[in-house]
Every structure is written in structure tokens, then in C-alpha cells.
Amino acid sequence: MPDVMIVVPTYDEIEGLERTVGRLRQSVPHAELVIIDDGSPDGTGELADRLAKADAGTLVIHRTERGYRSAVIEGMRFAMSRGATRVVVTDADGSYDADGLPELLAVSQSGVDLVIGSRFVEGSDVRNMGPRRRWAAQIGNAYARAMLSTGVKDLTSSLRVYRTRILERIDLDAIEVDAYAFQIAMAVRVAQAGGTIAEVPIGFIERAVGSSKMRVFEELATLGAVTKWGLSGVRALPKPPR
Ligand SMILES: Nc1nc2c(ncn2[C@@H]2O[C@H](COP(=O)(O)OP(=O)(O)O[C@H]3O[C@H](CO)[C@@H](O)[C@H](O)[C@@H]3O)[C@@H](O)[C@H]2O)c(=O)[nH]1
Structure with a gap:
């Protein structure tokens, strides 16, 4: 039974997937990793099988089916069904x-319900x-911070560790x-459920292979x-971490 499950949603990620999975498995060898692929036309699913x-x-x-949100939620549910206590989500x-990641997991282990790998701390x-x-990203985050009265600086980062007890x-x-x-929305829900949230600084290098699946309308919709x-x-007023 894995304590930690890493969820990696994929759509057309054939160029970078093997390296990313290798680095994640090396960084947290005791974790299990699940790739959630939505029938990528470029063969990502077959690579994932290999x-x-x-x-x-x-x-x-x-x-x-297709969709980032539903893929991540499916991964979260899979992790819970296997008895994981923590779910990492990353690209x-x-x-x-x-x-x-080990630093994020250490903060999570100390009892924080949502640990965000933050680009802006x-x-x-x-x-x-x-x-x-x-x-x-910065203007969107500043706007969200003001509208939702939260101090979280990187609400849109997708490197996160959730405790399953909050999910x-x-x-x-x-x-x-x-x-x-x-x-x-996930940060808001964690806060509303009484969960603690912390940000941990991370390294982030904008993707060098493949392309973003998100469109400008997603920014406007946000x-x-x-x-x-x-x-x-x-x-989204999180309880401060203990
Ligand atoms: N299964 C599945 N995976 C998907 C889908 N759409 C995107 N993904 C996967 O979700 C991850 C994020 O998608 P990107 O296309 O790389 O997003 P981005 O525009 O680079 O935005 C990223 O950074 C943002 C913060 O700046 C994040 O908010 C966002 O979630 C994402 O991580 C990638 O692993 C991508 O393959 C989908 O429909 N289905």
C-alpha cells in the first residue's frame, strides 16, 4: 500500500513524459505514480504503458473522456482507493x-493539508x-488573492501535495x-473544509517540449x-499551518 501517490495527467506529452516520470520516481522512490492519459493522439498512452x-x-x-479537471479527480480517487495518505499532482x-518534491512532502508530513509548490514566494x-x-499568472494570482482574501501567492500552481483526509x-x-x-477552486475547498495550506518555494522552468493545452479563454474563464x-x-482563508 503506497503512502504517497503521484498523479500525472497527460495529453500529448510524448516528448517529455519519460524524463518527467524518471525524475519523479528518482526523487520519491517510495511513491507510486499513476499516469492518467486521455487517448493522446501522439502515442503518449502507449509510451505510458511501456x-x-x-x-x-x-x-x-x-x-x-477528455479534460484536466476530471483526469486529476480520477487520479485523486484512484490514490484514495489504494489507501494513499498523500496525493501529489504535477504536470x-x-x-x-x-x-x-521531498521538501513539499516533508511539510505535508508535518500535517499540512495542501502544500503548494510556489513560483511566487x-x-x-x-x-x-x-x-x-x-x-x-502574477496578475491573475494578485486578483484572486484580493477577491478571495487569501495570502496564498501561487493559487494556480499545479505542483501540489494534498492529504487524502482533506480530499x-x-x-x-x-x-x-x-x-x-x-x-x-481546490484551494478554496480545502480552506472551506477547515484545512491548512502552506506554500513551499520551487524551481520552475517553462516547458521546453510539447505545448500548453490551456487556451486563452481558460484565463478569462478563471x-x-x-x-x-x-x-x-x-x-479562501486557510488555517495557518501548525
Ligand atoms: N489527461 C489529461 N491531461 C491533460 C489534459 N489537458 C492538459 N493535460 C495535462 O495537464 C498538464 C498541464 O497542462 P498544460 O497544457 O501543460 O498546462 P499549462 O498551460 O502549461 O498550465 C500549467 O501551468 C499552470 C500554472 O501556470 C497551471 O495552473 C496549469 O494547471 C498547468 O499546470 C500536462 O501534463 C498536460 O498534459 C486533458 O484534457 N487530459
């Missing part, structure tokens, strides 16, 4: 530095992020937003969702 065949700690779920392109090391994406208290089916807004939540009184 990686799983070569390594008992790597697993694959093939889906016929397949290797942009979030796997070397930082002191000590983080962000490279190659073009000005448009950097500004979109069990969240109605995952009730989350309707996807992409960046999904990341923010601003719309944050505005709606903020105006209706939703707050």
Missing part, C-alpha cells in the same frame, strides 16, 4: 522541478517563463471549473469564476 511495464511503481489509467512536461526559482505567461471532506463532483480556475466567487462572499 514505462509501466518496465517499472512496477508506475501505473496507467487510459480514459476515453507531465517536467516544468515543476521534481527535486523539490521567496526562494523560488522561475526560469524561461515568457513575459505574457508570467504577467498573466475525503470535499465534494469533488461539485467542482465545475477547469484548468487554472480548478487549481484556485477571472470570471474568481469575480463570481469573490462577489458572492467566497473566501
